[in-house]
Structures are given as C-alpha cells and as structure tokens.
Amino acid sequence: AHNNKLLANNIANNGAYGVYVAHSRGNEIGQPGLGNSIIGHPDYPAITLEGTNADANLVRGNSIGGNPSGANRIGITLEAGADGNQVGGPTLAEGNDIINSTLEGIKVRDADSNVLEGNYIGRRKSGVTNGNGNDGIFIHQGALNTRINHNIIVANGKTGTPGFGWGIHVFDAGSTGNDIYGNRIGITANDTAEGNALGGIRLNGSSLNRIGKSGADGNIIAGHANGPGILVEGNAASVEIQRNRIGIKSDGSAAANLGGIVVRGSVNAVLIGGLPADGNIISGNTQDGVWIDGDSTDGLVVRGNFIGTNATGTAALANGRNGILVSAGDNSQVRDNLIGGNGNDGIKLESGANGHDIRNNTIGLSATLGSSLGNGASGIAILGSTNNQIGTNGVNYVAASGGSGIYVSGATASANTIANNLVGTISAVVNSGNAGSGIQLLNGAQGNTLRDNVILGNGVAGIDLLNADNNTIAGNEIGGANAGFIRGNPRGIRIYGGSSGNTLGGPAAADRNLIVAATNYGVGIFNADSDGNVLQGNRIGVFDDHSEGGNGGAGGFGGVLIQEGASSNILRGNQISNNSPTGVRIRNLGTLTLDNQLYDNTISFNTLEGILVEDGSIENIIGVPGDGNEVFGNGADGIAIRAGVGHRIEGNDIFSNDEDEIDLGTDGATANDAGDADTGINDLQNH
Numbered sequence: 232a233h234n235n236k237l238l239a240n241n242i243a244n245n246g247a248y249g250v251y252v253a254h255s256r257g258n259e260i261g262q263p264g265l266g267n268s269i270i271g272h273p274d275y276p277a278i279t280l281e282g283t284n285a286d287a288n289l290v291r292g293n294s295i296g297g298n299p300s301g302a303n304r305i306g307i308t309l310e311a312g313a314d315g316n317q318v319g320g321p322t323l324a325e326g327n328d329i330i331n332s333t334l335e336g337i338k339v340r341d342a343d344s345n346v347l348e349g350n351y352i353g354r355r356k357s358g359v360t361n362g363n364g365n366d367g368i369f370i371h372q373g374a375l376n377t378r379i380n381h382n383i384i385v386a387n388g389k390t391g392t393p394g395f396g397w398g399i400h401v402f403d404a405g406s407t408g409n410d411i412y413g414n415r416i417g418i419t420a421n422d423t424a425e426g427n428a429l430g431g432i433r434l435n436g437s438s439l440n441r442i443g444k445s446g447a448d449g450n451i452i453a454g455h456a457n458g459p460g461i462l463v464e465g466n467a468a469s470v471e472i473q474r475n476r477i478g479i480k481s482d483g484s485a486a487a488n489l490g491g492i493v494v495r496g497s498v499n500a501v502l503i504g505g506l507p508a509d510g511n512i513i514s515g516n517t518q519d520g521v522w523i524d525g526d527s528t529d530g531l532v533v534r535g536n537f538i539g540t541n542a543t544g545t546a547a548l549a550n551g552r553n554g555i556l557v558s559a560g561d562n563s564q565v566r567d568n569l570i571g572g573n574g575n576d577g578i579k580l581e582s583g584a585n586g587h588d589i590r591n592n593t594i595g596l597s598a599t600l601g602s603s604l605g606n607g608a609s610g611i612a613i614l615g616s617t618n619n620q621i622g623t624n625g626v627n628y629v630a631a632s633g634g635s636g637i638y639v640s641g642a643t644a645s646a647n648t649i650a651n652n653l654v655g656t657i658s659a660v661v662n663s664g665n666a667g668s669g670i671q672l673l674n675g676a677q678g679n680t681l682r683d684n685v686i687l688g689n690g691v692a693g694i695d696l697l698n699a700d701n702n703t704i705a706g707n708e709i710g711g712a713n714a715g716f717i718r719g720n721p722r723g724i725r726i727y728g729g730s731s732g733n734t735l736g737g738p739a740a741a742d743r744n745l746i747v748a749a750t751n752y753g754v755g756i757f758n759a760d761s762d763g764n765v766l767q768g769n770r771i772g773v774f775d776d777h778s779e780g781g782n783g784g785a786g787g788f789g790g791v792l793i794q795e796g797a798s799s800n801i802l803r804g805n806q807i808s809n810n811s812p813t814g815v816r817i818r819n820l821g822t823l824t825l826d827n828q829l830y831d832n833t834i835s836f837n838t839l840e841g842i843l844v845e846d847g848s849i850e851n852i853i854g855v856p857g858d859g860n861e862v863f864g865n866g867a868d869g870i871a872i873r874a875g876v877g878h879r880i881e882g883n884d885i886f887s888n889d890e891d892e893i894d895l896g897t898d899g900a901t902a903n904d905a906g907d908a909d910t911g912i913n914d915l916q917n918h
Contacts, residue, residue, distance in 0.1 A: 233257045237267060244271035249295075249303065252313075254282040259289045263324030266292030270301030273333060277303040280342075285313035291320050296331040298361045306332045306352070306363065309374075310340040319349040321381070328355045329363065334395075336363040336387060343375040353386040353427070360425055362386030365395035367416075367427060370437075373405030381413040381448075383420055388428025396428030398452070400435070404466060407439040412474075413448035417455050417486070424486040430458025431477075431488065436465030442472045445509045449474030453486035453515075460488040460516065464496040464525075471502045476542070478515035478550070483541055485515025485548055490522055491538075497527035503536065504568070510535035514548035519556045520573065526583065528560030535566075537598075539573040539606070544598030547572025554594075554606065557584040557616075564588045566625065571595050571604030577632070582615030582643055590625030595632055596663060603663045605631030608638075610654075610665065615641035622652040622684070629654045635667035636689065639699075642675030649681045656688030656718040664688035668695035669709070669720065672702055673728075682706045688718035693749070697728040704735045710748035714778045719748025722755055723771070723782060726797075729760035736768040736805070744769045747780025752788040753810060759796035759822055766791070767803045772810040772837075779809040779836075789813040789837060794846075796822030803830045811838035814865065818846035825877075828852040832860045841865040841888065845873035852879045859883035868894040872912055 234257040242249045249269040250260055260278060261267050269277040277295045280288055295306045306329035307318055318337065319326040326349035329336040336352040339345060353362035367384040370377055379399060388396020398416035401409055417426040431452035434440055442461060443449035452460040452475055460477035463470055477491045491513040494501055503521060504510040513520040513536055520538040523531055537544050538554040554570040557563065558581045570577040570592055577594040580587060594610040596603060610629035611621060621627065621637065629636040629652055636654040639647060654669040656662055669686035672679060676699045683706040686693040693709035696702065709724065711717035723746035726733060735754065736742050746753040746769060753771040756764055771790045772782050783789040790810035793800060794817070807814040814834040817827055825848060834841040841862040844851060853870060854860050859882030862869040869888040872878055872895050885892040891900045895912045 238262055238265040240267045242267055242269045248272065248275045248279055249277040252280045252285055252288060254284045256284050256287045261291045261293040263292045263322065266294060268294045270297040270303065272303040274304055276305040276308040279308045280313040280316055281311050283312040286315040288316045290318045290327060291325040293327045295327055295329045298330055298355065298359055302331045302333050304333050305338050306336045308338045309342040309345050311342065313342040315344045317346045319347060321349055323356065326350045330355060330361040332363040334365045335369040337368045339370045339374040339377055340372045341374060346378045347382060348380050350382045352382055352384045354383060354419060354425065360386050362389045364390035365392050366397045366400040368399045370406050370409060371402040375406065376408040379409065379411045379414065384414060384416045384427065385419055385425040386427065391428065397430055397433045398427040399432045401437045401440060402435045404436045404438065406437045409440045410444055411442045412444040412450060414450045416450055416452045418451050418453050418480055422480045422482050424454030426454035426456055428457060430455045430462055431460040433462045434467050434470060436467055438468040438470065440470050443474040445473050445505065449476065449511065451476045451481055453478050453480055453488060455488040457489055459490040459493040461492045463494045463498055463501055466497045468499045472511060473505055473509040475511045477511055477513045479512050479542065479548060487515050487517045490518040491516040491520040491550060493522045494528055494531060495524040497525065499530050501531045503532065504534040507535050510537060512537045512542050514539050514541065514550060516550045518551055519553045520550040521555045523557045523563060524559050526559050529562050531563040533563065533565045533568060536568045538568055538570045540569055540571050540604055544569045547604045549573050553579045557581065557587060559583040562586045565592065566590045568592045569598055571606060574607045576608045576612040577606040577610045579612045580614065580616040580619060582641065584616050586618045588624060589619065589621045589627060591627065593628045595630040596628055600658065601660055603631035603661055605633060608632065608634045609636065611637045613639045613644050613647055615643040617643060617646050619647045621647065621649040623648050623650045627652045628657055630657060630663035630665065632665040635671040636665040637670045639672045639676045639679060640674045642677065644676040645678040647679045649679065650683050652684045654684055654686045659716065662688065664690055666690045668692040671695040672699035673697035677701050685712055686720065687711065689720045692722035692725045693720040694724045696726045696730040696733060699730045701732040704733065704744060705737050705742040706744065708745045710746060711780060714774055717748045719750055721749060722751045723749040723753040725755045726761055726764055727757035729758060731760060731762045731764065733764045735766045738768060742768055745774065746771045747774065747782065749782040750784055750787055752792040753782035753790045755792045756797040756800055757795045761797040762799045764800045766805055769805045771805055771807045773806055773808040781809045781811060783811040787811060788816055791815045793817045793827050794820040794824055796824055798824055799826045801828045802832055804832065806833045808833065808835045808837065813837055813839055813843045814841045816843045817848050817851055819848050820846060824848040825850045829860055830854060830858045834860055834862045836864040837866065839865065839867040840871045842870045843873065844875060844878060847874045849875040850877035854881050854883040856882040863887045865889065873897065874912060
C-alpha cells in the first residue's frame with residue numbers, strides 16, 4: 232500500500248509503534264497545519280520508516296513526544312533501505328517537533344539519501360525545551376548521503392548515556408557523504424544557548440562528510456559547555472568544515488563550547504575552512520579554537536578562518552586557551568587565518584607534531600591591520616616540534632603577543648625554518664610589538680634557521696637565544712628595513728645562557744642581518760658556555776645605503792657587547808657603525824671572558840670607542856696580519872684596552888679616530904720601550 236495520508240491524529244500510548252511504514256512509498260505522515268501528535272511509546276519509535284521501497288515519504292508538521300511526559304523510545308527512525316524520504320521541510324510549519332525521546336530524536340540506520348530539514352529537536356517551536364535522551368540525530372550503520380539542514384537541535388543527551396548526547400552524531404565508516412548545514416546546534420532560534428550534553432557534532436570514523444557547505448549556509452554551533460562544537464575522530468577522512476560559527480551566536484556574542492573543533496585519532500584530509508568565503512568563525516570557546524591530536528592525524532588544512540575574533544575580525548572574542556593547538560600529527564597546513572585575542576598562544580605545535588606548514592596568517596592584528604588583537608602568550612609556539620616551515624611559503628604577520636612573537640623551546644625543537652615573517656610592529660598605523668621578544672629560541676632548541684624576517688618594535692629583543700645551539704640567523708632586518716621606517720627593539724639579538732655554535736649572517740650578501748635602532752645593544756653575547764658563535768657579514772647600526780641606524784644611546788652599550796664569560800666567539804666581516812657609545816665592547820662582568828676574535832670588520836663612526844676591552848677580559852684577538860679590522864672615524868679611541876693581558880692586536884688599519892688609535896689604559900698612547908719588558912694592561916705591549 233502506497234501514497235497514504237495520516238493527518239491530524241492523536242496517536243498515544245500504543246503497545247508498540249506509533250506509526251510503522253514498511254516497504255511503502257509516497258505516504259504523508261502529517262502536513263503543515265495537519266500534523267499528528269504522537270506520544271507515549273516508551274519501547275518503540277514514534278514513527279518508523281523501514282525496508283526497501285519505503286521511499287519518497289513525507290513526515291511533516293508533527294508533534295512527537297510528550298512534554299513533560301509521554302516519551303517515545305525514539306522520535307523518528309529511518310532504517311534498512313528506507314531511502315529518499317523527507318523529514319520536515321523548508322518552512323516552519325513543515326518542521327516536526329521532536330522532544331523527550333528516551334534515546335534519539337531522529338535515527339537513520341542503513342538508509343540513504345534522506346532529508347532532515349527544518350525540525351525542532353529537543354525543543355518545541357513554541358519555545359518549551361525538553362531534550363531527547365541521547366543524540367538529537369544519530370546516523371550509523373552505512374547510512375549514506377543524508378542531508379541535515381536548517382534544524383534547531385538543542386538540549387539533547389539528558390540521560391547521560393556514555394558516548395551519546397551529541398546534537399548530531401555520525402558513526403562508523405559506512406556512513407559517508409552526509410551534508411550538515413544551516414543548523415542551529417546548541418542555540419535556539421532566538422539565540423539562547425541550550426547546549427547538547429556532549430557537544431555539537433561528532434563524526435566517528437565517518438568520511439566524505441561536509442559540516443557547513445561552500446555555496447550554502449554554515450551551522451551555528453555553540454553553548455556546549457561540556458564538549459566541543461565539532462569532534463572528528465576515528466578513521467575519518469575527507470571531511471570539510473566550512474562557513475560555521477563555532478562558539479559565537481548569530482548576534483555576534485559568545486556562547487562557549489568547551490572547545491571549538493577537535494580532530495583526533497587516525498584522521499586524514501580534513502579541510503577546516505577554505506577560500507575566504509568558506510572560512511569558519513571559531514571564537515569564544517572555553518579551551519582551544521582548533522585542537523589537532525593523534526599520531527596518525529595527518530595532512531589537515533586549516534585555512535581562511537577567524538579564530539578568537541568577532542565575525543568582522545575587528546575585535547577579540549577569545550578562545551580561552553590557544554587559537555590552534557597541534558599536540559600530535561604531521562604535515563598539516565595552517566594558512567590564511569586571522570588568529571587573535573586567544574588566551575594563550577595563537578598557534579601552538581607540541582612535541583610529536585612535526586612537518587607543518589604555517590603560512591600567510593595574520594596573528595595578533597585585526598583583519599584591516601589597523602588595530603592589535605594580541606594573543607595572551609606567544610603568536611606561534613613550537614614546543615619540541617621539528618621540521619616545521621613558519622612563513623617559508625608565505626608571510627605571517629605575528630604581532631601584539633603577550634609573550635614572544637615566535638617561541639621555540641626544547642631540545643627536540645630542531646630543523647624548523649622561520650622565514651619571511653613580519654614580527655612586531657608592521658606599520659606606522661598601530662604599535663603592535665610583541666611584549667616579549669620577536670623570535671625566541673630556548674631550552675636546547677637547536678639546528679633551526681631564522682631567515683629573511685622583519686622584526687620590529689618588540690618588548691625584549693628582536694631575536695633571543697637562551698641555551699640554544701647551532702642555529703642559523705641570516706638575512707633578517709631587525710629594528711628597521713630602511714631609514715624611512717624604524718621601530719627598534721631594546722636588544723637586537725641576544726645570545727646567552729650557554730648558547731653556542733650559532734651563526735649570525737654568513738659569507739653571502741643575502742646572509743647579512745641588518746640590526747639597527749636597538750636601545751641597549753645590537754648584538755649581545757653573555758654567560759659562560761655561550762661560545763663559538765660566529766657573526767659574519769652583518770650590518771650593525773648602519774643600513775644598506777650607509778645611512779645611520781645606530782644601536783645603544785643613553786644608557787645603552789652600542790653595537791656588540793660580549794661579557795660574563797662568553798668566549799671564543801668570532802666577529803668577521805661585519806660593518807659596525809654609528810652605535811653609541813661603542814662599536815664592540817668586551818668585558819668580564821664577574822666571569823672571565825676570553826679568546827673572542829675580531830677579523831675583517833669595519834668599525835666606524837661610533838660615538839666613543841670603536842673597540843673597548845675592559846674589566847679583566849684576557850686573550851682576545853683583534854685582527855691578524857692579512858685579516859685585520861678597519862677602525863676609523865670613532866669619537867674616542869679606535870681600540871681601547873682598559874684591562875687584561877694577552878690581547879693580540881695585529882694587522883688592523885686604524886685611522887682618523889678622535890683620540891688615540893690604540894690606548895692601553897686611560898692615560899693616552901703608551902710609548903714603546905726597549906725590549907718591551909714592562910708590565911701592566913696588556914703588558915703595555917709595544918706596537
């Protein structure tokens with residue numbers, strides 16, 4: 232029997248099903264204004280469509296489930312070949328009210344190409360909420376190509392059954408090809424938060440699903456205090472999450488999920504966002520905006536989203552922890568996102584999360600770049616993670632962080648390339664320096680490359696190395712790219728705490744670092760075991776066009792400062808000019824500092840000494856024959872040795888300084904003596 236109509240009936244308290252349709256097509260169960268009331272079937276579904284040929288049925292305008300009593304076991308079940316049916320419809324009158332079921336509001340099992348549209352699940356259209364016991368909608372056991380759109384799904388999961396209590400739950404590998412868009416999940420039609428017990432949407436092992444849809448509407452998923460807006464897990468693959476508001480209501484205010492989007496397990500090929508029109512707004516959540524976790528969670532793309540901001544990208548709407556956290560999994564791409572205002576880091580890569588490509592993101596600034604929306608800790612944090620590309624394939628703006636702009640920590644944080652980023656104040660429009668350093672490497676971070684970054688106006692240093700070894704720092708512009716736009720850092724590059732074997736610059740012109748306008752010093756190397764660092768070919772205090780950039784100033788230390796036991800460091804082929812007070816200063820400051828070597832540098836036009844050695848430092852080398860320094864035009868002595876012995880000063884071209892070319896002590900030039908047998912500063916060495 233086909234093409235039957237069941238309209239305007241009161242169907243209550245039967246011993247089995249309320250309505251049971253098996254192998255029958257074209258039937259209408261309710262119409263707009265002529266819906267059925269179906270209550271009181273505690274052991275069976277209110278409506279069941281089952282079997283082959285149970286297709287093209289319409290279920291519309293019904294009131295399913297009593298309030299507060301009159302529960303059905305399940306609201307509506309489609310199963311075992313019931314394909315191509317429509318539950319609800321595009322108008323308010325066509326949608327069904329489905330409340331207070333013991334288990335699911337709607338369950339689809341082994342049934343394909345059904346449409347679930349415009350239903351109120353867990354709440355009546357009249358505004359009375361009474362959620363279903365488990366999931367609002369449950370799709371499983373090979374149900375394919377279900378369209379779930381423009382439903383209100385709230386307050387489900389009240390029975391607390393473990394694993395159930397989602398707004399929408401798609402379960403198992405066979406349930407694929409589902410489209411979920413235009414729904415309000417956890418949020419009523421009037422923007423009131425009434426979250427589902429475990430979260431908004433869960434995809435468990437299910438592939439080829441779309442949550443939100445390019446060219447259509449996204450979902451509003453908010454108000455889930457105990458779970459994420461979206462969870463993708465199991466062996467899910469080829470999932471698209473687009474155009475959704477996650478943690479943010481339609482009026483723009485926050486209604487927090489516990490987390491925004493969580494992807495975990497053996498998940499591959501998930502797209503979160505896309506082109507600009509397809510990005511998600513992931514803001515206002517209690518924990519992370521996006522959390523990627525699982526050793527086999529690989530190859531994800533997070534693109535074009537607003538994370539931690541309002542819908543226009545002009546104000547912060549913070550996620551409580553990180554904008555994006557990758558705690559495990561490899562080879563994801565994070566690009567073209569606006570990430571600001573989050574409570575902790577903008578992007579965090581933890582140990583076990585390797586090989587990621589972070590490009591073209593705006594981190595800590597508004598969408599217009601006209602105001603600061605800083606993240607609470609770092610803009611980008613790399614904690615023990617390896618082989619990541621940060622900006623290599625596209626410029627990141629990293630600004631206004633509460634800590635450092637880019638933070639790299641841990642002995643396994645190696646082989647990362649941080650290149651082409653703009654870190655700190657990027658324009659004259661807004662002072663957006665990071666409160667800490669522009670880029671900071673510490674706690675054993677080794678073998679990383681920092682190249683071609685512009686680092687301006689940060690609070691501690693342009694680049695900071697603390698117990699970080701064998702890193703390469705080349706081609707960066709620190710404090711200013713040209714004389715027309717200068718935003719100095721307090722320290723240009725600081726190397727300390729036992730950082731050794733680092734290379735700053737290199738032999739090629741493209742390797743040179745430009746270090747200007749630092750208020751303390753251009754480069755500082757401090758502490759015992761901060762040894763064997765090489766500074767080569769850099770411009771410290773002077774721009775490429777030879778205009779003045781300067782480092783130091785009142786209370787500062789000038790171009791290069793080496794002290795507190797830092798030894799055996801090499802300065803070769805640098806231009807160190809226009810600094811105040813000194814070009815290069817070497818001193819003990821409590822720990823013996825020795826064997827630092829200066830070759831082939833141009834040290835000129837510094838306010839006082841070109842090179843100053845003091846406070847007991849010993850055995851430093853300032854030039855050798857054929858590889859000396861050119862020291863000229865400085866405001867005091869060319870080379871001043873105020874203390875220490877064993878300093879080798881040879882092969883230098885020293886001229887046109889305002890005071891002595893070489894001064895041992897503070898009493899002017901020391902005359903040579905026969906046999907050079909006297910003692911004192913540098914043994915009063917003849918010259």
